[in-house]
Amino acid sequence: MKLLMECKRLLKEYRRCFKCCSGTHVARECPAELKCNECESNQHCTVMHPDTAVSPAPSPLTESDVEQQNSSPPEVTSRCTKVCGEGRPPRSCAKICLVQVFPQGQRERSIKMYAILDDQSNRSLARSEFFKLFDIQGDHTPYLMRTCAGTTEMTGRKAVGFQIEALNGEVCLDLPPLIECNEVTSNRSEIPSPEIAHSHAHLRSMAPHIPKIDLKAQILILLGRDLIQVHKVRDQIKGPHNAPFAQRLDLGWVIVGEVYIDSTYKSTVSVLKTNVLQNGRPSFLMPCQNHISVRERVGYGGEHRQSTSAQLTTYPASGVTAKDKLGRDVFAKTEDDNKPALSFEDETFLEIMEAEFKRDEQNSWIAPLPFRTPRPRLPNNRAQALSRLHxxxxxxxxxxxxxxxxxxxxxxxxxxxxxxxxxxxxPEFLHKPHQPETPRSFELVDPEEDVDVRPQPTTLATSLRESELTSEQFQRFSTWESLLRAVSFLIHQIRSHRTNSTVTCKGWHQCNQPRTPEELEAAKIVIIKAAQRDAYPEECVALLENRAIPKSSTILNLDPFVCDGLLRIGGRLRHASVNPEVKNPIILPKQSHVTRLLVSHRHAKVKHQGRQFTEGAIRSVGLWIVAGKRLIGSVLHRCGEL
Incomplete structure (x- = not known):
């Protein structure tokens, strides 16, 4: 049998379904109902099982078959297989829990499914069936899948806003964004069960805590390190060496390791005679002695240019075959190896000139016109020529x-x-005396009565537009303190005109009282929000409408999201137990005047020290400047205190 990766490569090359190998549709739209004999999965056939390759069952051998096999060539394969129980193959359990998943706040829509807990994956994944069950729509975004087989570029949707709950209902967690990926294994033989726990003496105490196999529940999600809580071990049963162990996680008990049922291992040694076919594939059946071998004729350089008719070349059995000839001549060096080759059109031109270039009776050289065939017709320019003549x-x-x-x-x-x-x-007319022109009088016509004068009506349209605060209005401020003080003063005046405001000042006034921390914090948010809206207008609108930001965005790799009206950085630290300002810092554009004022302000706070101190002070207050090192270096270069 071919390796799994080679089978996938062939199916992808010939554009066939990965599930039923048909060429009319893809695996996502496959209507076939298949079942793997290895893992009982309905997502692939037995040949496409990721762990083993199923060989055809051997047929009973007769005496003639035994004699014929004994006289066959010694190209046989023997193998020893260690089986568990009465003919059952070895099983290995993994960290798979039966859970309930539902959208946030919609517990009535919960669906039972199995979740794989994989701490080697940095992101959580979900199969396409998960998106189909919850009717999740959205655009496909590209991502890179790095596995032991290499790096593969894939596309998939994202599922956001779901919760996962243990089967006993004691633990309920918010799921991170789930990326669509059908590479999540669906091997149901790795699901732990109470029967497996009863088969091991050290695991019998925790058998009541493991649910029975739910035949309706599918393996649909894989939880990675972006939900670290589910990987923490709360209790553990180790057992003897080389025996499976059990762990109690927040989502339930799991069994890890190679397991067996019926309380014993039975070692069986089987020797099977195998025949190797002409294509290199092993088979338990006797190969046919009559076969036909067909090989395509290998063409050598330039044969198609000399003749257009198909030719059949026969090489004698004792002579050199086409394959051997190709191997001898493929690396041969000639004098023309480093010269540029002629194109087909150049060769055609040279053939025409060689055949028709000649000298006539008057010793004049006559050359043909090497036009293309068929010769294109020139356009009729008679009308254009007459226009130029006139x-x-x-x-x-x-x-x-x-x-x-x-x-x-x-x-x-x-x-x-x-x-x-x-x-x-x-010319003569320059020497003639100037003759004054005779003035001519014209009768004035009333414009209101002149039929040739068209009235020009004027229409004025007035539109009202609500003005927004933009960062261009901050250009007149030279320091962050003055800008913050001015905006906070405007906020104080606005609050003093509200009827339900708690501010003691009322109406427009010249307030000499210092600004409160709430007014200064509100002014900071207003200033930064205006700078972000001017620098990233499309990103702000897309995130507010729960759409994906454009792929050409300069902040796409920062995984931005909107919180309190401000653009912040996403990522894996979103669920970490650290300061929120450090987990999700505010994004600042490097070309904004507001960002330059903030860098100068923080540089003065660290007593005009170097770039690293200034950059650390900026990040400590929850700010992230796009390409900030270059901007910080520019501000420090112009600072007169260094």
């Missing part, structure tokens, strides 16, 4: 050439006759 005639009638001294330079006039021409004197 334009030239109008120009000559308006400015006769005999009155233009510049035309003498283009005529063959001898130098001795230039004095007889108008080259030195100019």
């Amino acid at each position: 334009s030239l005639q109008r120009t000559l009638n308006k400015n006769p050439t005999n009155q233009n001294p510049a035309d003498l330079a283009t005529r063959s006039v001898p130098a001795s006759r230039l004095t007889d021409t108008m080259w030195f004197t100019g």
